Each structure stands twice: as structure tokens, then as C-alpha cells.
Amino acid sequence: MTPLLVAPWGGSQLLAIPLDVKSNAVMQGIAWFATHFIGLFKAAAESFVGLATGVIPLLLVLITFMYALTTWIGEKRVTHAVQWAGKYAVTRYTLMPLLAVIMLTNPMCYTFGRFLPERYKPAYYDATVSFVHPVTAFFPHANGAELFVWAGVSAGVLKVDSGAYARLAALYFLVGLIVILMRGLVTQGFTNFLIKRGGHEAVFQKFDEDYAQGQMERTEEAVA
Amino acid sequence: MTTDFPAVRINKGAGGWGPGLVVRVHGDRNIVLSVTGGDEHPVAKRIAELTGGRVVNAFNSGAPDDQVMCAVINCGGTARSGVYPKKRIPTVNVFTASPGGPLQKYITDDIYVSGVGVSNVETAEAGTPAIGDDGAETGQASQPPQPDGSDAAVNSTAVGEVKKESAFSRFIIKFGGAIGYVITSLLNAGREGVKLILNTVIPFMAYVALIMGIVNYTGLANWIARSVSPLAGSLWGLLLLGIITGLPILSPFLGPGAAIAQIIGVLMGAQIATGALPVRYALPTLFAIDGQVGCDFIPVGLSLGEAQSETVDVGVPAVLFGRQLTSPLAVLIAYGFSFLV
Numbered sequence: 129m130t131p132l133l134v135a136p137w138g139g140s141q142l143l144a145i146p147l148d149v150k151s152n153a154v155m156q157g158i159a160w161f162a163t164h165f166i167g168l169f170k171a172a173a174e175s176f177v178g179l180a181t182g183v184i185p186l187l188l189v190l191i192t193f194m195y196a197l198t199t200w201i202g203e204k205r206v207t208h209a210v211q212w213a214g215k216y217a218v219t220r221y222t223l224m225p226l227l228a229v230i231m232l233t234n235p236m237c238y239t240f241g242r243f244l245p246e247r248y249k250p251a252y253y254d255a256t257v258s259f260v261h262p263v264t265a266f267f268p269h270a271n272g273a274e275l276f277v278w279a280g281v282s283a284g285v286l287k288v289d290s291g292a293y294a295r296l297a298a299l300y301f302l303v304g305l306i307v308i309l310m311r312g313l314v315t316q317g318f319t320n321f322l323i324k325r326g327g328h329e330a331v332f333q334k335f336d337e338d339y340a341q342g343q344m345e346r347t348e349e350a351v352a
Numbered sequence: 353m354t355t356d357f358p359a360v361r362i363n364k365g366a367g368g369w370g371p372g373l374v375v376r377v378h379g380d381r382n383i384v385l386s387v388t389g390g391d392e393h394p395v396a397k398r399i400a401e402l403t404g405g406r407v408v409n410a411f412n413s414g415a416p417d418d419q420v421m422c423a424v425i426n427c428g429g430t431a432r433s434g435v436y437p438k439k440r441i442p443t444v445n446v447f448t449a450s451p452g453g454p455l456q457k458y459i460t461d462d463i464y465v466s467g468v469g470v471s472n473v474e475t476a477e478a479g480t481p482a483i484g485d486d487g488a489e490t491g492q493a494s495q496p497p498q499p500d501g502s503d504a505a506v507n508s509t510a511v512g513e514v515k516k517e518s519a520f521s522r523f524i525i526k527f528g529g530a531i532g533y534v535i536t537s538l539l540n541a542g543r544e545g546v547k548l549i550l551n552t553v554i555p556f557m558a559y560v561a562l563i564m565g566i567v568n569y570t571g572l573a574n575w576i577a578r579s580v581s582p583l584a585g586s587l588w589g590l591l592l593l594g595i596i597t598g599l600p601i602l603s604p605f606l607g608p609g610a611a612i613a614q615i616i617g618v619l620m621g622a623q624i625a626t627g628a629l630p631v632r633y634a635l636p637t638l639f640a641i642d643g644q645v646g647c648d649f650i651p652v653g654l655s656l657g658e659a660q661s662e663t664v665d666v667g668v669p670a671v672l673f674g675r676q677l678t679s680p681l682a683v684l685i686a687y688g689f690s691f692l693v
Contacts, residue, residue: 314681
């Protein structure tokens with residue numbers, strides 16, 4: 129009798145094909161593939177459950193409240209505040225992006241750029257777009273499609289130290305505001321530099337005048 | 353002549369739903385039905401004032417359906433929101449409810465608008481077709497009645513005799529209205545929230561989970577961790593990461609959908625969870641992996657802000673070059689604050 133005819137459980141001599149998984153390369157391959165194929169997706173499913181139970185419940189109630197809040201505050205009131213904030217460099221790159229992102233959410237928040245003179249628009253965009261991730265620490269509705277920059281990192285922190293999670297959220301938000309102010313000012317500087325270097329000074333002078341003109345008309349309308 | 357009556361456009365208000373309605377008086381069909389409880393609703397008064405119709409308070413007297421031009425409701429749920437649309441009566445909801453509930457299929461955008469305030473009601477441009485026009489009666493210029501100053505709203509209420517209500521029942525009605533408003537906006541916010549989670553967040557979660565599954569199961573996670581940890585585990589490494597993400601030639605490609613930043617975010621989170629990275633490094637890490645944010649979107653973002661083409665020409669390099677400086681600077685600022693975490 130050849131060893132090939134011996135079944136793994138040893139008793140029967142009638143089997144003509146080898147069923148010993150441990151010694152057959154093809155069966156080993158298939159078994160390996162099956163185990164790991166399922167294993168891979170099981171691991172993925174586990175991550176999904178982790179995300180779904182860990183992130184969704186808090187997120188859903190938070191989003192619900194924030195939507196309601198934005199309804200109560202109303203876009204009109206925010207538009208007024210935004211126009212005021214656009215006048216000063218410090219508020220232009222902090223308060224204005226903050227209100228825009230919370231009220232209009234990504235990507236409509238960039239439309240508030242229309243309240244600014246042309247030369248400030250690139251810096252406003254830079255500051256605003258740089259806030260669409262820090263904002264998700266407290267206002268996840270503002271950028272629902274890109275939560276995981278914050279949610280990914282913070283999920284790890286939450287597991288280790290839940291107190292640090294809250295502090296991290298607050299700091300991400302606040303440092304975010306400092307960073308966008310810095311970023312806005314730097315980009316404003318670069319924009320002005322490129323306007324001068326590229327010989328666009330005359331064009332932008334004209335834009336500024338048009339803007340001032342538009343502002344005056346708007347004020348007259350408001351008075352009348 | 354029905355066209356002697358001006359058409360009135362009713363737009364949705366903040367948080368409201370629907371593209372808006374245009375209504376006008378057609379012969380006998382001139383009633384603005386106020387179904388809000390208490391006095392006639394100001395929105396109903398305003399519509400009547402501009403159309404030349406009359407307000408009927410549904411709580412005081414009934415009105416035959418074929419004489420109702422439109423109904424003004426304050427429904428936060430789904431019942432009244434559906435009843436009038438089901439009868440094909442144009443429905444103006446002063447609350448922000450969007451279609452839902454058992455009558456949802458009747459609540460269509462040609463007949464329903466919500467979140468409407470007095471300021472959302474305006475005279476339509478001459479010739480604007482209104483609901484119920486038979487197509488034959490357009491093109492004739494219609495003169496809006498001149499609202500005569502401050503007491504216009506008062507005049508228009510003179511149509512129906514209003515029962516005098518006691519101060520107490522007034523208070524109850526006001527209080528009920530306020531509660532209704534709060535509940536409606538919360539309910540609607542919940543509906544919007546579920547929509548966002550279902551359409552945007554969960555699909556992304558599925559994708560992240562799949563990637564995470566592959567990365568974890570194949571051991572790639574450990575490999576990435578070994579190569580990224582030295583970067584994310586020291587100030588110099590984080591600064592280098594910030595410089596790399598801020599590279600003007602690289603950042604526009606790293607940007608789209610923040611897909612890469614999000615994956616790295618999840619991986620970093622996993623490293624922090626296992627204790628491979630100290631918790632306080634989370635803060636500078638958040639900025640280091642995000643130096644490229646929005647660099648793929650500059651021209652679109654600028655045009656959303658109605659920028660001129662010259663501004664776009666100057667703005668794109670200004671933002672890209674600015675990032676080379678501000679991306680590592682942001683990491684430095686965050687590192688300074690990281691001791692507070």
C-alpha cells in the first residue's frame with residue numbers, strides 16, 4: 129500500500145484520492161485562500177462595526193442639533209455678521225470663515241468670498257478651506273464627507289484617554305482658528321506680492337474702485 | 353378679468369424646502385386660507401395684500417376648496433403638510449418641514465413650499481405664469497396694488513371678522529406656536545442629519561472600513577506604522593510631513609476629497625490607540641497630514657466667491673506658495689499647543 133491511499137483518519141484503505149489537506153499543495157492553497165479571503169472581509173467588517181457604533185450615534189445627534197441651530201440663527205443674520213467681519217484682517221480670516229463654514233458648510237462656504245474685494249479673495253479661500261477639517265471637531269455637519277481626518281485621529285485618542293479627547297477637540301478647533309489667521313495673512317501677502325510682480329497693479333486698482341463703488345451703492349440702498 | 357390680479361411669488365425661507373410657488377387670484381378663487389391657529393398668520397395677510405385676495409381663518413370659518421387660492425399652514429409634522437397638497441391646493445408652510453409621512457407623495461415642489469416668512473412673499477414679475485393659469489392669460493402686464501405704507505397689513509385684515517381672544521388664549525397659542533417651531537426644526541434637522549449620514553458618511557465608512565480591513569489583516573498596518581511612526585513621533589518628522597504635504601507640485605494631487613488625509617488620519621488614530629504614538633502628538637499630526645487641504649480646489653473655490661479671472665490667475669500660485677510656508681508653520685503652532693492636550 130502506498131501512503132497516498134491512506135486517509136487522514138487512518139482507517140479506510142478504499143480511498144483512491146488523497147484527502148490529506150496537510151500534505152496536498154492544491155488543497156492547502158485553496159484552504160489558505162478561503163480562510164484569508166473571509167478573514168480579510170471579517171476584519172473589514174469589524175472595522176466597520178467599530179466605526180458605526182463608535183462614530184455614528186454621537187455624530188447623528190450632533191448633526192441634528194447643528195442643523196436645527198443653523199435654522200434658528202438664519203442665513204440672513206449671518207450674512208450681516210459676515211459682511212462686517214470682512215472689513216478687518218483679523219476677523220476676515222477667523223470669524224468670517226468660521227461663520228461661513230458652520231452656516232453654509234463645505235463647499236458653499238466659499239461663496240461668502242463675494243463680499244470681499246478681489247485682492248482678498250485668495251486669502252479668504254485659503255483660510256476658509258483650511259478650517260473645513262478643524263470645524264468637524266464640534267460641527268460635523270459642516271463637512272460630512274471629510275470627517276475622518278478628525279474622526280480617524282480622535283478615535284485613537286478616545287480609546288486611550290477620553291479626557292484628552294475633549295481637550296483635543298477644543299484645541300483642534302482653536303488652533304485651527306489661529307492657523308487660518310496666520311495662513312490668511314501669509315496668503316494675502318503672497319497675493320499682493322504676485323499682483324505687483326505680475327504687473328496686475330492697475331487691474332486690481334480698478335477692482336478695488338469697483339468694489340468701493342458697489343459698497344457705496346449698497347449703503348445708499350440701505351439708507352433709502 | 354382674472355389677469356387684473358397680480359401674481360405673487362412665494363419663496364422658501366431659511367431652512368425651507370421647494371423652489372417656490374407663484375399664485376394669483378382667479379375669479380372666485382381668491383381665499384388665502386390661514387390654518388395656523390390664533391389670528392390670521394402674517395404670511396397669509398401678506399399674500400392676500402399682494403394678490404388682492406382675502407384671508408379666511410380656517411379656525412373661525414370654513415371655506416369651500418374651490419375658492420381657496422392657497423393655504424398657509426404651520427405644520428411641523430406631516431399631516432397638514434400633506435392634506436392640502438393632496439387636494440392640489442397650493443400650500444405654504446411657515447415651518448421648515450420637508451416632504452415626509454404618509455402623504456409624502458402628494459407633497460410635490462410645484463404645490464408646496466416651506467419655511468416661508470413674510471419677507472419671502474413678493475410680487476412676481478409681470479407675465480410670470482401662476483398656478484391655475486390656463487396658459488391663455490399671460491403676457492398682460494399686471495399692476496401690483498400699491499401697499500400704502502405702514503398700515504397696509506392692517507387694512508388687509510379687515511376682510512374677516514376676527515373673534516377677540518383673551519390674553520390667556522393668545523399666550524397659549526403663541527406658546528404652542530413656539531413649541532411647534534422648535535420641534536419642527538429639530539425634527540427636520542434630524543431628517544437632514546439622517547440623510548447626510550446615509551448618503552455621505554456611511555458610504556465613506558464602508559470604504560474606510562474596507563481599506564482598514566485590508567491594511568490591518570495583511571500586516572500592512574504594522575509596516576506603515578513602522579515607517580510613519582518615526583515621522584509622526586517627533587517634531588522634526590512632523591515638520592517634514594508638513595513640508596511634504598505643502599509642496600506646491602504635490603499638494604493639488606494629495607487634495608481630492610481629503611481621501612489620503614483621511615486614510616492617514618485613521619492609521620494615525622490606530623497607532624495612538626495602541627500606544628505607539630503619544631496622545632499629545634495627535635494635535636500637530638492633524639495639521640501635518642492636512643497641509644494640502646483644498647489645494648486641488650482653488651480655482652473652483654475662488655469662482656464660487658465670484659472672483660475675476662485675474663484673481664484666479666494670481667490666487668492659485670499665491671495659495672500654493674503660501675502653503676509651503678504655512679503648512680510646516682501650522683505644525684509648529686500646533687506642537688506648541690500640544691502640551692495642553
